[in-house]
Amino acid sequence: MSLTLSEFNDLSQEDATAQLLTCCTSTSWAQTLASARPFADIDAMLVANDDAWNKAQTSEANLIEAFDGHPxxxxxxxxxxxxxxxxxxxxxxxxxxxxxxxxxxxxxxxxxxxxxxxxxxxxxxxxxxxxxxxxxxxxxxxLPNDRETELANAAAEQNKITRLRIQKLLGAA
Known part of the structure; x- marks a missing residue:
């Protein structure tokens, strides 16, 4: 389902969080980003996404929750x-x-x-x-990396994926 940014901004907190969970399955990240609305434009949303992701990745559990959303x-x-x-x-x-x-x-x-x-x-x-x-x-x-390095690598890759999925959600990709 593609939404306009205006439609996304107008969603309830619960519905906005649910939409965001289709982009990344970290509950903490989705709730943080949904709470940052309204967004003036997609670029503002992507900046807020980066901030929310930086907060979410302070917890390994949040990272694993996001990674577990991938098949x-x-x-x-x-x-x-x-x-x-x-x-x-x-x-x-x-x-x-x-x-x-x-x-x-x-x-x-x-x-x-x-x-x-x-x-x-x-x-x-x-x-x-x-x-x-x-x-x-x-x-x-x-593969030869240590776990800490790979958590950071995977987190960076997850954010790239999430940014693209946000753009797709809002019909901007």
Whole structure:
């Protein structure tokens, strides 16, 4: 559902929070951003988003809540299904993996499991415009990091994803 900024500003706190939770599943972040209304324009909302996200990420629980809102990339069959179905949806965030070779998808599935096993949360990356190989390369580059570094990396990627989803929610992307 796309809203105008004016419509979003006019929502109740509860409804605005619910709409924001479709962009990022951190309850703390959504409530903080909904409370910052009204916004003069999308840029003001994105600045308020960054502020709300900076507050939310002071708690690891808020970060994990946001990360848990993403589907985990599972086995190779689900990866093939996920990426090849994006051909029907130009707006899909991971469309760069449409034609990924099976080897890359298998390595991506294994890498995602290795990442989850090591850090306790799924690999978060702003996938828009990236091929499966590029996502795999990023995953493999981040896998040697320590957990604190990866929480920060994932938080930064989460905010990029959230900003795009806010723009889509308000028909600005």
């Amino acid at each position: 985990q990339i599972g086995n190779v069959d689900s990866l093939k299904e996920k990426y090849r179905n994006t051909q029907d949806s130009a707006a899909h965030e991971q469309s760069g993996a449409n034609d990924a070779e099976d080897q890359v998808l298998e390595a991506l599935a294994q890498g995602n499991q290795d990442y989850l096993d090591k850090f306790g949360f799924i690999f978060i990356v702003f996938a828009t415009g990236k091929s499966a190989q590029q996502m795999l390369d990023l995953l493999l580059a981040r």
